[in-house]
Amino acid sequence: MTTELSAATFKLAATAALSPAQQQLEHQLFTFINEHLHTPQPGLFVIHGDAGTGKSAVLAAAFARLQALSRSQTANPLQGTTNYLVVNHNEMLKIYKRLAGEDDQLRKKDFQKPTPLINRLAKTNQLADVTFIDEAHLLLTQPDRYNRFNQHNQLSELIQHSRVVVMVFDERQVLKLKSYWQASALQPFLAAYPHQQFNLDTQYRVTGSTAVVDWINHFTRGQLTAKPHVRDFDFRIFEDGQPMYDLIRQRDQTVQLSRMIATADFPYVVNHGTWYVTAGSLKLPWDKVNLTDDPWALRPETLDEVGSIYTIQGFDLNYAGVILGPSVGYDATTDRVIVRPERYEDQEAFKNRDDLGNLNPLKAQIIFNSINVLMKRGRYGLYLYAVDPVLRQRLLAL
Structure with missing residues (x-):
């Protein structure tokens, strides 16, 4: 192996x-x-x-x-x-x-x-x-x-x-x-x-202090806390997606297993051309349908793609560059992270339930769950870019 x-x-x-x-x-x-x-x-x-x-x-x-x-x-x-x-x-x-x-x-x-x-x-x-x-x-x-x-x-x-x-x-x-x-x-x-x-209950993937995991857990409950600074985990927030991608490429060259991943906030239709994820000045294609026997994260060409929750769930990366799409925003009045299910492009996630009552809280929870999955992929580093400008500025202020 x-x-x-x-x-x-x-x-x-x-x-x-x-x-x-x-x-x-x-x-x-x-x-x-x-x-x-x-x-x-x-x-x-x-x-x-x-x-x-x-x-x-x-x-x-x-x-x-x-x-x-x-x-x-x-x-x-x-x-x-x-x-x-x-x-x-x-x-x-x-x-x-x-x-x-x-x-x-x-x-x-x-x-x-x-x-x-x-x-x-x-x-x-x-x-x-x-x-x-x-x-x-x-x-x-x-x-x-x-x-x-x-x-x-x-x-x-x-x-x-x-x-x-x-x-x-x-x-x-x-x-x-x-x-x-x-x-x-x-x-x-x-x-x-x-x-x-x-x-x-012991975290084995995200190395170093539990401070990063605690920060992610707060974020995925809508709460913003001070950005932790830990010696052995590289946690950064970016003003633009291109520098984040450049750093991911450098990390992959030196330690491998570094990839860009994003929330399902960008249009995508299976087998209907190439669909793109945008993050400031960065524009990269979504991951393609993988018909090979090799998992997405292990294929060299996927360094030039953006992975989704469906390609990365269950896998470890060394460094993860996470793009938070338009469904993830910020409410300045309450100082809380909010999600907008109507902006979430993975409509398959919200299909076919008429037995659960009001679906809005459940849809919001699914989006937060997807963020939790994405943010906890990296062993040694997490890089974040938020498409929503208000959320991005609040994160940078942390």
Whole structure:
């Protein structure tokens, strides 16, 4: 495995080890699997944690161990089990399948998108023994004919077709209404099954002081606090997008894995020409549809594109240049960050919900969630440019 691939993903480097909290999580997870593998009712193990807390790293390591035990020639309680890791995210699925080729105990067929797996298990009337779900907050909570999902909740279907389900869930990374969970709905849902929950709260991606993470957390709740200055994390706010891009290019030349990313505030239609993101004097094309097996962040040509939440969620960058588009603004009266859903160009995010009442607060939360995902990509640096001039001046004043 290349160093770049390890750095860009949740895959631990060869010399790395799980932290004590992650080791405790893995131990509890396997205890839970063994206890619930042969019980009448499915068991549900939920891993919570903010972006960058190592949820996927634990999940990937635990799944590799599970499959090694399943395929071991030595008798053990998990020998011969049929297990899957599911993720409703094309770019992350590419990483999982790529990593499968580097581990003798893993197969590409171990990794699936939810709808094809649900439909196949239902058609053959089969049960998976253990189903791992990464980014469970991206699962659908309503039918979606475009994705050939005709049932009502992908998590319910996966539980119905599994003996044990292990899922990563972060409500602050829900990016579409069709994946939305009401805060009051998840706990009663879990209560219907034997379940256990584990929270990871140590930040592993954003290096240095917790001050930067705290600043981002305040920002994504609409609050502005003094810009932190920390020695080992480069946090800058720019008056124009071009100098930010120039610095990102320099960072990529020296340490790689540095990219421009933006909120979904600029028009884009799939397979209909080239669409652009503008940031002051900067004009760059949106990321293209990626039909290769290589994730967006690992392809050299994407240094000349702007990535979206859909290409970068779940990945690590070394330096992230984040463009806050027109939907993100500032209210001088209250000194708060505001969002304008009517300016958000990802209308797919707001489609097809008539069961949630007033959608305006939920739409605002989805935009803030997308900002949270973008701002927590960089390990060593975060660069910000705000298209809205009032917000930009307020950020520069910090």
